[in-house]
Amino acid sequence: MQNKVLIPYVSIRPNYLTFYERPEFSYTLSDAQIRNSVNLEDRKHKGKISIKARKRIEQAISWLLETTPRKRFFSKARNKHFYFKVNFITLTLASKQVHSDNTIKKELLNQFLTEIRTQFKVKNYLWRAEAQKNGNIHFHILADKYIHYTEVRAKWNRIQEKLGYIERYTDQTGKTDPPSTEIKSIKHVKNLPRYLSKYCTKESVYRKIEGKQWGLSHSLSKLKSAVIVPSFAMLDELKEIRNIFFDKFKEYDYASCIYVPVKKWKMVINGLLYDQFFKYFESVVNPVPI
Secondary structure: OOOOOEEEEEEEEOOEEEEEEEEOOOOOOOHHHHHHHHHHHHOOOOOOOOHHHHHHHHHHHHHHHHHOOOEEEEEOOOOEEEEEOOEEEEEOOOOOOOOOHHHHHHHHHHHHHHHHHHHHOOOOEEEEEEEOOOOOEEEEEEEOOOOOHHHHHHHHHHHHHHHOHHHHHHHHHOOOOOOOEEEEEOOOOOOHHHHHHHHHHOOOOOOOOOOOOEEEOHHHHOOOOEEEOOOHHHHHHHHHHHHHOHHHEEEOOOEEEEOOOHHHHOOOOOOHHHHHHHHHHHHHHOOOOO
């Protein structure tokens, strides 16, 4: 019986590298892929975040942080400059929810996302829907651009009025400008990707969300991993990265992983592997027109 030819691959993502081998011609699903498929099917109609979805969200957040430059803004209130990577926006309903989750997402959330894309040039973002203690749906949005909280509030309150939520708030309180938004610039967190991933993948405690629970911008959804067939020189670089970050190296049955972000290992080895990673990023984000 002829032995199968194994082809080496290196997969590079913003937060780790993976080395594995695959047969040249045949391909079968791994046990982990089968478990993920079953898990996804089991949770399809149960209002929960599947294991596969959690990994996809974590991956998207890693790409969002990798592709978003550090920003510097001046705060008039504090009379000083501050830095941040991403904007963390929370949108709530001004009064008791009287429409379905899907209607709220279709009529309100979609319009909000469209407007921040066009007006503020937001390119990469991720949203997550949850239920509040009062039963209302609310949304968390990670965005790559700074938007002042007054502009976010004015926009979201105007959009809510499409379905009468501001009018009902005014009838109940006599006020016209509900505090239905919150803005945070995430900073000073030791492991920002893990913190945001945990926040955005936690289960909705108070009730299940109808329909889609999360989503990505089109640009962010295309970024997955840079998969290459490495040259001998690239394999030498991989070994060097493993030796330098040996405490972050893990070996599994079918793959080996180095859990070090690109921004760290490229500081010591900015060579062929990083070139391939950057080329992949450019090919997805700025594709050459056909």
